[in-house]
Amino acid sequence: MASTDNLSSSSLATVASQVKFSELCGLLEKIQKTQGNDKKRRILKDFFDKWREFHLRLHENDKNTVDSVYPAVRLLLPHLDKERVAYGIKEHTYAKLLIEVLCLGKDSPDANLLLHYKAPKTARAEAGDFASVAQRVLKNRCPDKGLLTIDEVNRDLDAIAIANTSKAKDTVHKHMVHLLTSLSATEQKWLIRMIMKELKVGLSQSSVLNVYHPDAEELYNVNNNLEKVCLALRDPKTRAHEVGITIFSPFSPMLGERASPDKVEEIMEKSMYFIETKYDGERFLLHKNENEYKYFSRNGNEYTHVFGSNIFDGTLTPFIANCFKKDVKKCILDGEMLGFHAASNTFGTKGEQFDVKSRDVVERSGYQPCLQVFDILLLNDKVLTNCPLKERLPLLEDVFSPVEGRIVRSVYKPAYTNQECADALNEAIDNKEEGIMVKLADSVYRPNTRKGGWFKIKPEYVGGLTDELDLLIVGGYFGVGHRGGMMSHFLCAVAEPPVEGEKPSVFHSFCKVGSGYSKKRLRDFNIQLAQHWQVYDKKNPPEHLKLASGFKEKPDAWLLPEKSCIVQVKAAEIIESDRFKAGCTLRFPRVEMIREDKQWYECMTTTDIETLKQKSGGKLAGSRFELDMTEEPTKKKRRTAHQTVKPKLMEQFKGIDTSTVIQVSKLLEGKEFCIINGPLHFPKHNLEEKVVEMGGVVVQNPDTKTLCVIAEADKLTVRVKNLIKNNKYDIVKADWLVKVIESNTWIPWSPADMISVTPATQKVFQQGFDQYGDSYTALTTEDELQNVFKRINNVEPLSEEEIVELEEKYFPDDSPYGLFRTCRIYIDSNLVLSFPDTHIKNCPLDLLQLELRFFGATVTDKLDTRVSHVIVHEKDLSRIAQMKEIRHSRQKKFHIVKEDWVRACMEEGTVCSERSYEL
Template identity: 40%
Template sequence: MVRTSRLAARLLASADTKQLETGLGKYRCKYGLQRQRQLAACTSMIFEHRSILSAALSRCRPIVVFLFLVCGSTYNPVFFKILPGFKPVRPVFEIYMNFITRVPKTTQSVAKDFGDICYDILRIRCSSNTSSLTIAEINQFLDKLSSTYTSSKKSENTEKLLQPLLMKLSGFEQKWLIRTILRDVKLTGISEKAVLSTYHPDAKELYDASNDLEKVCTTLINPLNRSSGIEISLFNPFRPMLADRLSESKILMKMSNKPFYVETKLDGERTQIHKRGNKYGFYTRRGFDYTSSYGADPSVGNITPRLHNCFRESVTSCILDGEMVAWNVNGSFIVSKGENIDVKSMSPTGGLVPCFVAFDILLLNDEVLSNLPYKERLKLLESAVKVRESVLHFPNRKLVSTKMEVADLLNEAIDQREEGIVLKNPDSVYKPNERKGGWVKVKPEYVGDMMDHLDVIILGGYHGQGRRRNMISMFLVGVAVPFLEGKQLEFYSFARVGSGYSDKQLMGLLEKLNPYWQKWDKNTLPPMIHFGKEKPDVWINPSMSAVLEIKASEIVSSNSYKTGMTLRFPRVQRIREDRAWDSCMTLSESVTDDIPAKKRIKLAGCTTVVAAPFQSADTSHVKSLFTCFSKKEICVLNGSDSLTKQELERKVVSGGGVVVQHPGHSTFCIIAVKDDMRVKSLRNRPKWDVVSPAWLLRCLNVDRLVPLRPQDLMVVTRGTEERMIQNYDRFGNSLREPTSVEDVASILQRVKDLENPAQLSIYEIANLEHEIFGQVHKYGIFRTCVVYVDLWETISDPNSQNISRELEIVSFDLRIYGAQVCNRMDPSVTHVLCDPVSYPKRAAVWKTMNHGREVKFKLVRLEWVEHSIKKGSLVDEMAYYP
């Protein structure tokens, strides 16, 4: 600090601007580049990294203060070098790896990134001496380099700038310069959050809300001063809120039977629109400004002239969040981003034009809306803009509360070849750069474990909608079934699939199939194809068809298809041009098979390699030592590490049983250890009992078939279930046989589970009332409300003085009409009821408290209760805000 003060004093005394810059440059070099090199030398020591980082930023902070006060500059020598990938103060370099050097095809060392590769090559060719260049001179070079971006001869100019500079630098210095140009310095163990938090506790929050590193340096110079509130502002691009990726079980847990909005996930470019009067700004999620392309005012750009009239006259300023997509004018549909389309460079009069899909509003008429619940922001969004085809749209949106509705909407999105869906909590507030704030994206590849690939044959087709209304865009696929000697091969319908292929692949496939499509007519159906309830628009002779390789999450039962089952979330992986039409998957290769084993066929050319845990055992040398399973047909689905599938099959044979790989009509039972996907599929259609190996071992021990117990069963058929009811109580305790010691623990656990049932949530009760009465029940108006009534002088202290007798009376009304009234404030509270007329200062206290809460509550006057009861449903809380 003493050295810093002396240097600052010397510089202040100097009237020579060049000398000032040179002095600062040397200081930057000494305390900026030195720390940067130290960071590079400690790649395996994360804590030491952060210690060095903190010291570097602390040493540079006095210089930043001096620059800000004297020169008006906000430059931080370490900050901008460590985070070169953040929104730049200078234009982008647009220099890629091949502009810097050509990397040899082989190298003897293994490098972590491009900078390391260059260093491995350059260290034996360049001087090892440290250059005399200061960071000030390096920055001047970077400014010149960025100016070549707009030049028509940028490649030639870039080479002229790079060559003399690289000749002056050592190999080690070139590595860090290259990383800076490519905007990725590769500091092990130091994330952007760690860097920002080291500089100032509020730095990350401010950067997320502004996307401006320069503003972070300017605003948060003093690490001891904390910001009282950081908000989104006009023409300062923020980092948008993100959607989390969760597994299916976690999605259901997050929903908890509460309503969620489901929106179609668009394949566009995340864009925010800032508007004040006739001035517009367009920014990407990384904060890059593309206003010059889209239009700064209604007279220029490829979308602003058309977009301007979509705002209602009452809107003076606003910020919209959404996706910029390409709109096909002739077909009236959104074009996928995967088709290599640059929306920014489109002509406003071409066949493809930019179109903005708005799904959120963060500011309206200078009022920041980010702390409002999503459902309220949606109302304001719809009141602020008007939908206009090819210019501004809203995403498809639906309010759901069950797993089945989510699955149906995802299937629908897949059928329409959309990217997926997004679930949004109606009560979620907008948090910049937050991925766990209440938004969840669901794609087919996020849902469960995907099955192995299935080769199926196209049996029919369906006409598309919208842009594909005049062509076949979805297919009915099937599998081969066994045939009797002398008869032709037959096929059963299995599933519908309409996603996974590009438009180019679809057109190529249709070019082959179109000559052979035949219109559906029940009187002229081909004898070799068997359809279920699901009928296609057109069908095709299998010998003229094609084989598709499909991936799906699981097989589920369905009476719409001839196989009696179908696929969940199917997607085409590829078109199998290498496979003949008669080499598709057979029905006997599926889990639930309706065809007797003796009729199964195995087609020539169809070789299947089965993973070791699922291979059948060689039982040719196993002797039958017992008779408990005499001539009983048993299928073993899976095993465990201690008792493998092959060992279980050998035990079945040793007990006199017959092992089959696929269950049929004569199968006695199925043995399984793991509750995997195949067991779950069988549970949807319980044709066989699925039994644990413990039952099999008990039978072998006594050499007879012992009765099944509830704890032995993973899947129960109707007949077995009826026997269980006659022989066992609801806890699994036998009514006829003595209870063994080993069964006591499992029975007691069932007793514990059943005697302590989970309480119904308020949302489950509300759903139950809606199912019974078909509407909101009279005495369930406030069923989903958790209300704190502001009765006591000290919040959450019932022992303090009662300040409102009238509120106490209203609290009884709330309970009568279904509300859950709390004595203490906690995160579950959804409403706070206050009396601002009698106690006007109290409302201000609640507003301040609500501002600091992560989950906001709704502050209302007591009239809200009275008017809701009169109306018979909840009235809008905004009208009763004190």
């Protein structure tokens, strides 16, 4: 720290005005290079101790000095600085500014280095870390040591943040130039990381706060204000034993931990808990003090300017101010801000791409903000956080009267068992909701923690409840930080449905995924694909890859489909998006596994994605949870040294010992067989023995020399099914080999002898046999003719999917006659109207039934398991409850909609969302 000697009294304002920014950067350099969290913490503690000592010396000279370490801490924890939410400066903008200030040529090596900092071949060891790349460029262009203090740097950063809010680009440029010309290259590196809000020194937020003061993190979790924390705890002897929640001071709310329905009794210790619906909105805290209101998000950001500070302003306050009871002067409510669509009387989801925090949300989307309140933390002057949840919830009834579509109370019900939790989750799945919350009835409110007795349960957290998608990796994005120098995120695509018998050749971008894998798996995966990546050139894009117009998700690199692989991706929902060519994308995608058992051309198609969207309105949860779906995890036992017995193959799976078999003929000489199994009267070991006797070769695993795989047609094992999927070998029925052995004559294969054929064999068959397996040249026996007739009789009519493919092939301009082709519709036609003075009785939905069939729908008179929609007339809703009960019990859900949905689809020329028409 700098000395305070000979300083004028006017300069003794703050420590920050006396400490050089270079000292803080030196501290960060030292912490970054030190190994071990404890050693890093000791270095930081020395810094804080010296700061406090410096402040005491300043205080001796000027008793009015009020100072804290906040100016330094806001630079050490830039992501917590609420005063500077955004600078409007990202790496590319910063690079262009450096090029301009340094007068670099646009095509110079240093300019390319800055603009393409992610590319490993140009950035070398600094790949992906823009700050380090900038330091390298600035090394010989800056002073050895900067002259600015911490206070001066903060003033410049404050000015940039304010100017960015008001779109004053000239002011931003002015202060950026001042910083660039006043700091050393090393200081520039740390300044860039502060602006990008990521220091990368190996110390967590919790570590920094706890080093400063043992109560700092707890206090920050309550008030969410870094400056107040630093000021209140500047004396290390001060302890925050009583941390109070105060009106109009933001804090981080209590959070929920992940859980599974089969564990609820255990984690709740068989005590009572409450179940609530988990709505898909944004967490908000409402503060009310008399006639003044403030709204804070989960991260402590204030949105009062949107929702309104008083009854005359905002998108929400004018509609709820009069609903509070007269004796409620102050309160803090915790809840979820939802979008409510008044016309359809439904709540929207984040996937519908509207921002409830926007002032013009109603004009843009028709959704109005509605606060769903599920907790109360302060009532008048009493803080309620230490009261158990079962005492806090009843108080909500005395705080406000609900207003539909504006402010409502969460509905909760008490429960004790796993089964009650499982039933609630299944009900949420049936209603296409996000999931449920379960909360311990005795839980107190603990800000910013997931360990307080609240748990969130979603279908995607439970294995087997959500659809998993097989997608092809078509592009990659260079990582930053610890993922620098390799691809950290991947662009995934789905295929255009190819012509039958051919592999797909065109792929539509679908989603970007960057989670679900470990660092080691990511490194291994990068090594696997490293030699196949090619730099993406926007002017000359690959023909097989189709991106959205405007290249909104342009990858850094791409690779050929045949050099790529399929990944199994799990997500919560398919949502509309114009960022990807598919027209939709995934919400919360993550990689479950790399499908090494699948070929690149076996990825999902655009048709598959559309089918999934139609199935349940985009939600990827359709299965019901049963308590026996998950297995209890076994406890790990301590390993003890003991003699292990190696597992052995059962006798029926072993190959025979051919050393004692004597060859008796050359019928099968030069032919290699892999025999999986055989019929009861001629099992595997007997077939193998006969093959060897006839001069053939038997192997247990097929390879390029293997003629065919022999298997019993009625017993397709898992191994045989996998071989069929790979389609590398001809798989022949064991009966064919038995006929060869018994007749002692080589019999060429016919289609009737095959279980699976390779493309090469298929071409041979097409030259000698018709589509039913009848030979063009050989005489047909009575048995063979009977088999041909069976295959003709077994030919099924075209499926709905095949009809859709034909329509897409022959009616590429969206023929309206296939509008409802993928829909199977049951019409509730019990309502009959009689016409006066006639004997005519008619159902008002009869004409609709004809129209549906005309436009491609399958109309059924039974509510079977394949039904996708039920049409109900508005004048007869008597069977709605019964049909919902049927839907509740089924795996595949169906929509119950008014006839208006059909009319809307016909007018729009496409299948509209059922949300606005559901009953």
